[in-house]
Amino acid sequence: MIPLPRILNSWKRPAARRALGIGLAVTVLAVAADRLSPPDLGRFEDRSTVVLDSDGRLLRAFPSPQDTWRLPTRPDQVDPLYLAMLRTVEDRRFGWHPGIDPLAALRAMGQWARHGRVVSGASTLSMQAARLLQPKARTWGAKVEESLRAMQLQARLGTDGVLGIYLTLAPFGGALEGVTAASLAWFGKDPVHLGPAEAALLVALPQSPERLRPDRHPAAARAARDRVLDRAAAAGIIARDVAEAAKTADIPAFQRPLPMQAPHLAERLATAAPRGAVIRTRIDGGLQRRLEALARAEAERLEPGADVAMVIVANADRRLLASVGAAHWLSRQTDLTLATRSPGSTLKPFIYAMAFDDLSLHPGTLMTDMPQRFGHWRPDNFDHDFHGTLTAREALQRSLNIPAVQVLERVGPIRFVALMQQSGIRLAFPPGGEEPGLPLALGGVGIRLLDLATLYAALADGGRVLPPSILADTPPPEARRLVGEAAARAVLTVLEDSPAPDGFAQGSAVARARRIAFKTGTSFGFRDAWTVGTSADYTVAVWVGRPDGAPRPGAMGRGTAAPVLFRAFDLLPPDHAPRPRPTQPDHALFHRAPPPALARLEAESRTDGGAAAPLRILFPPDGAMVESLDDGIGLDAAGGHPPYRWIADGRPLGGETRFWRPETEGFSRLVVTDSDGRRAAVTIRVSVPGD
Structure with missing residues (x-):
């Protein structure tokens, strides 16, 4: 071993110092050249925009700016067998050399000297990546620049980065670039699932993508594939019998179209994203395919010009599981899930929910379905009949118009x-x-299918509204309260007992995978047919109609959209469990009989010969900050027809109470009702002395 002092003394010699100086100068020049002339990654960055499902599988791709299918691909997205074959055929020492392979270069030069022609090349995967980034004529000058760029790419990006460029840009025939586009087009599968014959063909194709195109030159493609299989067997990557079996596999005879799932949603997301983006959604790819197949089958039953739109949402986190904007993308690029249409009766449950939430109505409240005029407007029921006295529960289940308008008036x-x-x-x-x-109770307003799904999912989540979650890794926004949990559950209980459409069974005595609370709707002139339903885990919304708004006589939500909704629910896995029990099981809304003050909802007209003064709360005044004393907060009301009943924060107060003891500080809502069901309400802020 050379002593350390001798080594240190050797660096003091002039020759050693010159060598060190030259090395440092070369390093500085190399770094400066790299900074002054960085590699042009433009072609690599001008990739196809891709939209993926929740598992990372392709829903839809969009052509690159050069009109090629250039799908971004990382090494971990490709079958290891393909990568091993690629290294064996193209660059055995890839990862060990700095971008150029000196041994391969010496071998190629020796073969050229002996045979007078090129027998094997010395091009590495790094050099091929440099050539794919900046294609140029094959000259010696271009070869030198390609070698320098290869070392630059290897130093900057590393092995996986260089390999990613090759896997994304390598040509595979026609407009196909990159192994993902090639695997999908030639075999209909992602490259992570390639078999030996498939992997070998994809290794061979970039060598001469047009001359070896399987659909045009099957014999040449087969021969090239088999050569790769032989080399893989010789290198020990696959067994010889596996290689021989792979040689018997057919060569693909045509290019398959790339996946086109959730095309309307994908186009909307791609339009809003930067060019070349990889957009990962929360769509369930398998469910999306099944729902699209259902939409196409249902559209076949409709008259020309009619269409179907559907969405499915997971109630727990509002994940958008599937979205069908129209049955056939090629014939209709308009996303009908975002079209604003008249909802018919589908908003009625939320009118009742708000009344339940205020305790100005109870599911057992008696209502009168008789001809009634509201100002200059006299609505009619869909069946042009009147049904006398019935409960609010029955009125909602039968979707009667007059009671719904009465509730909205309240x-x-x-x-x-x-x-x-x-x-x-x-x-x-x-x-x-x-x-x-008031006409909005009967559909006199516009709403989107996606928003209706949002509302019904809120009912399943105790009245909390959250927009559908479409993109992966996006934090959810803060939930907004539409109604309280008790009101939401009361409406769901009513809708769960709605009669199912013909051919489907539902009810407490029927063994189905899930209980579905659903509501149908039909807009004026039979232009829109709706059904929206929610179970413990899922919400499904269906629209059927003509996008041009033309009437479809006789096409009602119950007969047209409801069967589609039940078939869509059959595509879903069973709910994990029934709906959880309410947190307030003793809430007045869950009692079969309503409180006395809510026994009947009277019409606005009076029969006692005179009109009562308006019901109003005298104390506490609306918007006031009120201090809670030992006896609580005094309550006082006037007008209407006593006796009065008070409700604080959704909880009825006993008897004709005159004081209320709040449980906590903060904002509270007080409601008073009279014997006729009239109501008045205030919102106050409660404070407690000494706090």
Whole structure:
């Protein structure tokens, strides 16, 4: 061993210092050259925009700026057998050399000297990646630049980065670039699932992609594939009998179209994303394919010009599981899940929910379905008949119009719209029109299918509204409260007992995979047929109609859209469990009989010869900060017809109480009702002395 002092002394010699200086100078020059002339990654970055499902599988791709299918591919997205074959054929020492392989270069030069021609090349995968980034004529000058760029790429990007360039840009015939596009087009599968024969063909194709195209030159493609299999067997990558068996596999005779799933949603997402983006959604790819097949089958039953749109949402996290904007993308590029249409009766459950939430209505409240005029408007029931006295529960289940308008009159159409907007739901009214009125109870408003799904999923989640979650790894927004849990559950219980469409069974005595709370709707003139339903785990929304808004006489939600909804639910796995028990099982809404003050919902007209003064709360005043004393907060009301009943934060107070003891500080809502069911409400802020 050479002593350390001798080694240190050797660096003091002039020759050693010159060598060190030259080395440092070369290093500085190399670094400067790299900074002054970085590699042009433009072609690699000009990739196809791709939209993926929740498992990372392709839903839809969009052509690159050069009109090629250039799908981004990483080494971990490709079968290891393909990578091993690629190294064996193209660059055995890939990862061991700095971008150029000196041994391969010496071998190639020796063969050229002996034979007078090129027998084997010395091009590495790094050099091929450099050539794919900047294609040039094959000259000696271009070869030198290619070698320098290869070393630059290897130093900058490493083995996986260089391999990613090759896997993304390598040509495979026609407009196919990259192994992912090639695997999907030639074999209909992702490259991570390639077999030996498939992997060998994809290794061979970039050597001469047009001369070896399987659909045009099958014999040449087969011969090239078999040569790769022989080399893989000789290198010990696969057994000889595996190689011989792979040689018997057929050569693909045509290019398959790339996946085109959720095309409407994918186009909307791609339009909003930067060019070449990889957009990962929360779509369930398998469910999406099944739902699209159902939509196509249902569209075949419809008359020309009619179409189907559907969405499925997971209630727990509002994940958008599937979205069908139209049955056939090629014939209709409009996303009908976002089309604003008249909802028919599908908003009625939320009118009742708001009334339940205020305890101005109970499912057992008696209502009168008789001819009634509201100002200058006299609505009619869909069946042009009247059904006398019945409960609110029955009125909602039978979707009667007169009771729904009566309830909306109590809730207030302006308040209804305001609560919807505060929850993030867009309701569309004619521009320059009057303020929202009672006709919105019967569909006199516009809404989107996706927003209806959002609303019904909120019912399943205790009245909490969240927009559908479409993109993976996106934090959810803060939930907004539309109604309380008790009101939401009360509506669901009513809708669960709605009669199922013909040919489907539902009810407590029927053994089905799930209980579905659903509501149908039919817009004026039979232009739109709707059904929206929710189970413990899923919400499904269906629209059937003509996108041009033309009438479809006789096409109602119950007979047209409801069967599609039940078939869509059959595509879903069983719910994990029934709906959880309410957190307030003793809430008044869950009692079969309503409180006395809510026994009957009277019409606005009076029969006692005089009109009572409006019911109003005298104390506490609306918006006030009120201090809770030992006896609580005093309650006082006037007008209407006593006796009065008070409700605090959704909880009825006993008897004709005059004081209320709040449990906590903060904002509270007080409601008073009279013997006729009239109501008044205030919102106050409660404070406790000493806190």
